[in-house]
Amino acid sequence: MNESLIVRGAALVDGSRTDLLVRDGVIVEMGHALSASGATVIDADGLLALPGLVDLHTHLREPGFEQSETVLTGSQAAAAGGFTAVHAMANTSPVADTAGVVEQVASLGDAAGYATVRPVGAVTVGLRGESLAEIRAMASSRAAVRVFSDDGKCVSDALLMRRALEYVKAFDGVIAQHAQEPRLTEGAQMNEGVVSGELGLAGWPAVAEEAIIARDVLLAEHVGSRVHICHLSTAGSVEVVRWAKSRGIAVTAEVTPHHLLLDEELVRSYDARYKVNPPLRRAEDVMALRAGLADGTIDIVATDHAPHPVEDKDCEWGAAAFGMVGLETALSVVQASTVETGHLAWTDVARVLSSAPAAIGRLGGYARGVVVGAPANITLYDTAARSVFSTPDLRGKSTNSPYLGRELPGRVVTTIHNGYATVLDGALVDPETVARAAGAHRG
C-alpha cells in the first residue's frame, strides 16, 4: 500500500500554516506547496488541524447493550466528533474483566476501523467490588490493557483499591477511579444543595466524591503507583487533586465537557437528559473545574459518552438512567466553555483532548501531535462555524444528548485516522471503505 494524502493549507495550533503529506499512515512531510503524484488532496483552508482526539472514557456498550450502542456505532460517533482513539469502559455484559472480553472489544474496533479502540479492563470481577479481576491477563493479552476501572461503580473497598494499585504498578498501568462513596449516595438523584432541597430530590453530596479522591491519592502515594480520577465534578475535588499534585503524588484527573458547561439549575426542568453520574453541580463548581483545567490541576477532558435507549431516558426523573452521549459534541462544548471564555488556548485543547489522555493511556505515537514522523491522526476543525445541534448530528445509536436544540460553536470537517479519512466534509465515510482502509493499514 502506498496511499498518500495531502492536507492543504491547515492552521496548526500554534497559528502557523502548513501543508501535510501523509503516506502509509504517517505524516512524512510538512511545509508549503507540497506535492506528491497520485495523492488525494484535502483542502483545509481556514481549518484548524488538531491532533486526532483521544477519549479516555467512552461507553461503547458492546457486548451486551447493543440496543444503546455498538463498537461500530460508537466509533462512528467518535470519528464524527474528531476522535481517532477511544478507551472503551468495562461496564458491558459480560463485564470486560477477562482477556477474552477485552480482546473481543479490541477486535471489533479494529474491524470497524473508525478509531483505535482500547478496552479498559475491570478492576474487580463483575464490577462487584469483591475480588480482583484478571488484571495481569488483560494487560498481557493482545488488547494490552493499561487502564483499569470499575466505572459506573466505585472501588469502595480500600484494601481492594490498594491491591489493584500494587498490581498495575508492575506494568505501568493505571487505576481510573469512579469516585463515589456508595453509602453517602444511596438513592441520590442530583447534587445535594439548595436546588435538591427545593425540588425534593435526594441529594448527592460533594463529600461523597471528595472523600474517595482524598483516600485514593493517599493510597497511590503509599503504594507508589498511578491513579486517575474519572469525571471530577466539584470545586473541592479540584482542591484535593491540587494538594496531591503539590505533594508529588502520581495522580491525573479528568473533567467531562458537560461538567464544564452545564449546572444543576437545568435539573429544574426535570428533563432526564440532564441526569448524569456524577450529577451536574453548582455554577461555582463549573467555574472551579474550568480554572483547574486551565492551571493544569485537571489533566484532560474525557467525554464519559454514556448512551441509553429512549425508554430509559424518556421517563420521570427518578426512574431514568444516569448518563449522556458526548462524543459528537465534546470539541464544541470545550470550545464554548474554555476557549471562548479565555481559559484555554488551542494548544491547550490539543493537550487536554489528545496528547495528555494518550499519555495516561500509554498510547505511544498518539502523544506526539501533528509532527513529521507521527501517525497521521488529524482532526480538521472549523472554529468559526456555529450551528444549532440537532438529532441528525448524532452518529451513535442513542439520542440522550443534553445539547439538542442548543447553539454550539465549531464543526468537525474531516477526521483522519492512521492516514485514511473516517469523516470527510462533515459526513462519515461509508463503513466498507473505512474497514478496507483499516485492513490495508494493518497490512
Ligand SMILES: NC(=O)N[C@@H](CC(=O)O)C(=O)O
Ligand atoms: N456517567 C453516567 O452517568 N453513566 C455511566 C456510568 C459512569 O460513568 O459512571 C454509564 O455507564 O451509563
Ligand SMILES: [Zn+2]
Ligand atoms: Zn463514572
Ligand SMILES: [Zn+2]
Ligand atoms: Zn463513565
